[in-house]
Each structure stands twice: as C-alpha cells, then as structure tokens.
Amino acid sequence: MVRAEFPMLVSLLLALVLSTGSAPISRAGTALNNSSDHFALLSFKSLIRSDPSQALESWGNRSMPMCRWHGVACGRRGRRRGRVVALDLGHLSLMGTISTSVANLTFLKMLSLPRNRLHGAVPSALGHLWHLKHLNLSHNSLDGAIPPSLSRCWHLERISLGYNRLKGEIPRELAALSNLRSIVLFQNELQGEIPHELGSLHNLKVLDLSYNKLQGTIPLEISNLVNLEFLQIASNKLTGEIPPGIGNLVKLGTLALSSNQLSGSIPSSIGNLSEMAFLGLGLNNLTGSIPSLHSLSSLSILVLAYNDLTGSIPAGLGNLTSLYSLDLQQNHLTGRIPESLGNLNLLELLDLSFNNLTGLIPHSIGNLHSLSEIDLDNNELEGPLPPSMFNLSYLNFLPPRSHTSMYNSIITSMGLFHLTWETTFQIYSSSLQISINSMVLFLPLCAMPL
Numbered sequence: 001m002v003r004a005e006f007p008m009l010v011s012l013l014l015a016l017v018l019s020t021g022s023a024p025i026s027r028a029g030t031a032l033n034n035s036s037d038h039f040a041l042l043s044f045k046s047l048i049r050s051d052p053s054q055a056l057e058s059w060g061n062r063s064m065p066m067c068r069w070h071g072v073a074c075g076r077r078g079r080r081r082g083r084v085v086a087l088d089l090g091h092l093s094l095m096g097t098i099s100t101s102v103a104n105l106t107f108l109k110m111l112s113l114p115r116n117r118l119h120g121a122v123p124s125a126l127g128h129l130w131h132l133k134h135l136n137l138s139h140n141s142l143d144g145a146i147p148p149s150l151s152r153c154w155h156l157e158r159i160s161l162g163y164n165r166l167k168g169e170i171p172r173e174l175a176a177l178s179n180l181r182s183i184v185l186f187q188n189e190l191q192g193e194i195p196h197e198l199g200s201l202h203n204l205k206v207l208d209l210s211y212n213k214l215q216g217t218i219p220l221e222i223s224n225l226v227n228l229e230f231l232q233i234a235s236n237k238l239t240g241e242i243p244p245g246i247g248n249l250v251k252l253g254t255l256a257l258s259s260n261q262l263s264g265s266i267p268s269s270i271g272n273l274s275e276m277a278f279l280g281l282g283l284n285n286l287t288g289s290i291p292s293l294h295s296l297s298s299l300s301i302l303v304l305a306y307n308d309l310t311g312s313i314p315a316g317l318g319n320l321t322s323l324y325s326l327d328l329q330q331n332h333l334t335g336r337i338p339e340s341l342g343n344l345n346l347l348e349l350l351d352l353s354f355n356n357l358t359g360l361i362p363h364s365i366g367n368l369h370s371l372s373e374i375d376l377d378n379n380e381l382e383g384p385l386p387p388s389m390f391n392l393s394y395l396n397f398l399p400p401r402s403h404t405s406m407y408n409s410i411i412t413s414m415g416l417f418h419l420t421w422e423t424t425f426q427i428y429s430s431s432l433q434i435s436i437n438s439m440v441l442f443l444p445l446c447a448m449p450l
C-alpha cells in the first residue's frame, strides 16, 4: 500500500517543481539578473559576522567584477553568462547565518560552505534553486530541521549536511530527488525513522546517517538501492533485524551498522557482497552464528564485537587474506581458534577476547607477521603460548592500560584508521597455564604501517 502511494507523492512533487523552478524569476515576480546576484552576494556577506581569513574582503570591491570575488564562479555561456553558478567558501571559519538571499542566485549549481561556523537554519528558500546539484553545508553549527523544500531542487546530486545540529526527521520528500547520488547527514540530532521512501533513490551510492538518534527498523526498501557503495547508519537507536535483502546491494564496499540495538542473526546474504571492504556490526544485540564470509575477498576490516554471537569462528575467515583487522571480542563464541587464521598475512589487529574459546592457541598465529595488537583475554584457552608467537617482532612489556572505554569510542565511529593506532596489545588470560596472568604485552605503535 505504501508503495502505491509513493508514485503519487513523486508526481505531486514533480508538478510542484515544474510549476516553480525553471524561469529566472523571483518569488516577487521580478526578473533576476546579474544585478540581483550581486545584491544577493552582498546580503550573504552582510550576515557573516566574522571572517578571520578575510576571504570576503574582495566582495563588494567596485573595481573587481563580482565573478572574480573569492569563492564565486560565474557561467560563461548562454543564460548563465555572468551569473553566479557556484559559491565555494569552505574551510574559512566564517561565522554567521546563511542569508536567504542565496535563493536568488538563480543559476547556482553548487553551494559549498563546509567547515565554517555557520549557525541558524538551513534556509528553506534553497528550494528555489532549481539548478542546484551540490549542497555542502557540513561541519557547521546549523540547527533546525532539514527543509523539505530541498525536494524541489530537482537536480540535486549530493547533499552533505553532516556534523551540524540538525533536528527533526529526515524529510521523506527527499525521495523525490531521483538524481541523488549521495546523502550525508552524519552527526546531527535527527530523530524518527529512516523514511522507507528513500528506497526509491536508485542512483544513490552513499548514504550516511550515522551518529543521530534515528529509531525504528532499517527499512526493507533499502534493498532496492542496488547502486549503494557506502551505507553507514552506525550509532543510532535502530532496532529489529538487518534486512536480508541487504545481500542485493552487490556494490557495497562499506556496511557500518555498529552501535545500534539490532537483533536477530547476521543475514547470510551478506556473504554474497564480494566488494565489501569494511563490515562493522559491532555493539548491537545480534545473535546466532557468524555466517560464511569467505567470499568477501576484499574485506579488510571485520568488526562483530559486542554482540551475542554464538557458535564457532568459521575457518573460512582464514580465506579473507585482505583482512587487517578482525575484532570478535565480547560475544559468546565457542570452540577453537581456527588454525586458518594464520593465513591472514596482513592482519594487524586480532581481538577475540571475552568469548568462550577453548583449546590451544594455534601455532599458526606466529605467522601473523603484521600483527601489532592481539587480545585473547577472558577465554577458556589452555596450554602454553605457542613459541612461534614470540617470533612476532616487536614485543614490549608495559603496564596494562584500560582499553575498554577507549574501545567504545573507536568501535562506534567507523574508526577505520584509529583502530590500530589506539588500542593496546594484550594477550594475558587468566586461564592460560603459563605464568603470564597479569602480563600485558604491548607493541610499539611505530610497528604499524598505516
């Protein structure tokens, strides 16, 4: 039923767009020209209270044409000639609010103001920018809601509003923007559910909704986004199961759903996603066993830590020879550590701590020459450490360092490049028979080539 309603919504929006968008006419009905662009830019400047690098100094200089002002680009041909087409003012620490006058820049294709200190709302009037393709307001202090009017910017391909203080729900109207390639809304205070309508955005490659307060389940419609390469919804309050249809997203290179309250088992269809390089499902309530992942030959980071996974560690993980980080800590895994893990030549981090693993530590672990962090603490492992382990080059003896709290912050972020730099190397286990119960082995960080 939901599906039946949806095309109606789209055509409604389309009608709206067609009726307001194309002609360069202001809402007041006046024709807009380069003078109105000039005026709009000066209004924009007037709301910037602080400009530490004096980037806007040239703005308003009568002996310098508007099109040569810092960060302003104009069109060269046709109707666009001499009209502002791009405003590119990122990384300038500009402080102030975004003037609604930018909505008068009829031909604006790119509005890029990331990494400033802009506050206030994202102007709803941006919906008048019919030609807008790239909107980047990330890393500011913008608050208020994401204006649903953006859905009238029919050509929008990329929306980056990450790292602000945006509240409210993700407008389902955005689903009308069929050209969207990338939606990046991470680190805001967005609430409510992920609109299932987003499942109609067939061109979407990047969807990053992480670090918000989103609730509800992952919409099943997500499995329609077959062009998706990057899906990150980590650190929200999502519940329910990971939709098995996620196995349709064959181009997925990153799937990061860590730090939610997802339950149920890990869909075995994930084992079909052969492009996957990062799979992060840690800090959830996942149960069942680890599915077969041996086909994910590009996988370099696998984090399933802090769940309720049971069963044994699949020997097939030893076939993932691109892995450099394998973190399965804090589950209920049983059985032996597979010998095959010794094939993971690139492995830098191996954390199997806080499980119920038994048996000997396989000798093959000594083959892991890249290993800089290993934690097998709190298992039921027995017997001596394999002598081969002492062939792992850079052992140092240092006092233990609490790493759990640090770990929480690492795992909840995508943590790609912090993972190996910040965690510690621990191999002590109260159940090891040899006398290293309180010994902690650290490796110097310089051993890591990242």
Ligand SMILES: *[C@@H]1O[C@H](CO)[C@@H](O)[C@H](O)[C@H]1NC(C)=O
Pocket: 030, 031, 032, 033, 034, 035, 036
């Ligand atoms: C721009 O438009 C305004 C009114 O819409 C008009 O007064 C002005 O002459 C125009 N300027 C140019 C350069 O065409």
Ligand SMILES: *[C@@H]1O[C@H](CO)[C@@H](O)[C@H](O)[C@H]1NC(C)=O
Pocket: 034, 035, 038, 065, 066, 067, 082
């Ligand atoms: C607008 O265009 C006209 C005609 O090309 C030009 O003379 C004028 O200087 C332009 N005005 C601005 C503000 O760029």
Ligand SMILES: *[C@@H]1O[C@H](CO)[C@@H](O)[C@H](O)[C@H]1NC(C)=O
Pocket: 057, 058, 061, 062, 063, 064
């Ligand atoms: C205005 O622009 C001219 C030409 O680029 C430049 O020589 C002059 O210093 C600028 N004036 C100010 C006040 O920035």
Ligand SMILES: *[C@@H]1O[C@H](CO)[C@@H](O)[C@H](O)[C@H]1NC(C)=O
Pocket: 026, 028, 030, 031, 032, 036, 039, 040, 043, 100, 101, 102, 104
């Ligand atoms: C947009 O342009 C129109 C016509 O020049 C003008 O009346 C209006 O004040 C402008 N709006 C803003 C927000 O600058």
Ligand SMILES: *[C@@H]1O[C@H](CO)[C@@H](O)[C@H](O)[C@H]1NC(C)=O
Pocket: 090, 114, 115, 136, 137, 138, 139, 158, 159, 160, 182
């Ligand atoms: C937006 O700007 C940020 C900061 O410069 C950048 O990292 C990001 O890639 C940009 N997003 C898009 C979609 O261009």
Ligand SMILES: *[C@@H]1O[C@H](CO)[C@@H](O)[C@H](O)[C@H]1NC(C)=O
Pocket: 247, 268, 269, 270, 272
């Ligand atoms: C994996 O893909 C194959 C071939 O496309 C399909 O037959 C199989 O059902 C898929 N497996 C899962 C678990 O989705």
Ligand SMILES: *[C@@H]1O[C@H](CO)[C@@H](O)[C@H](O)[C@H]1NC(C)=O
Pocket: 239, 261, 263, 284, 285
């Ligand atoms: C997930 O697990 C945590 C910690 O065990 C628990 O507090 C929470 O209630 C669980 N959530 C769900 C949805 O099961």
Ligand SMILES: *[C@@H]1O[C@H](CO)[C@@H](O)[C@H](O)[C@H]1NC(C)=O
Pocket: 294, 316, 318, 319
């Ligand atoms: C893993 O690799 C070994 C040797 O390369 C191969 O014999 C085995 O079939 C592979 N296992 C799986 C589950 O793909």
Ligand SMILES: *[C@@H]1O[C@H](CO)[C@@H](O)[C@H](O)[C@H]1NC(C)=O
Pocket: 331, 332, 333, 354, 355, 356
């Ligand atoms: C390990 O197994 C024992 C007994 O089977 C059980 O009591 C304990 O809770 C398990 N520990 C973990 C971390 O799963």
Ligand SMILES: *[C@@H]1O[C@H](CO)[C@@H](O)[C@H](O)[C@H]1NC(C)=O
Pocket: 366, 387, 388, 389, 391
């Ligand atoms: C350690 O490495 C050396 C040289 O690579 C090898 O000869 C030796 O057998 C290894 N020792 C153990 C205990 O694996």
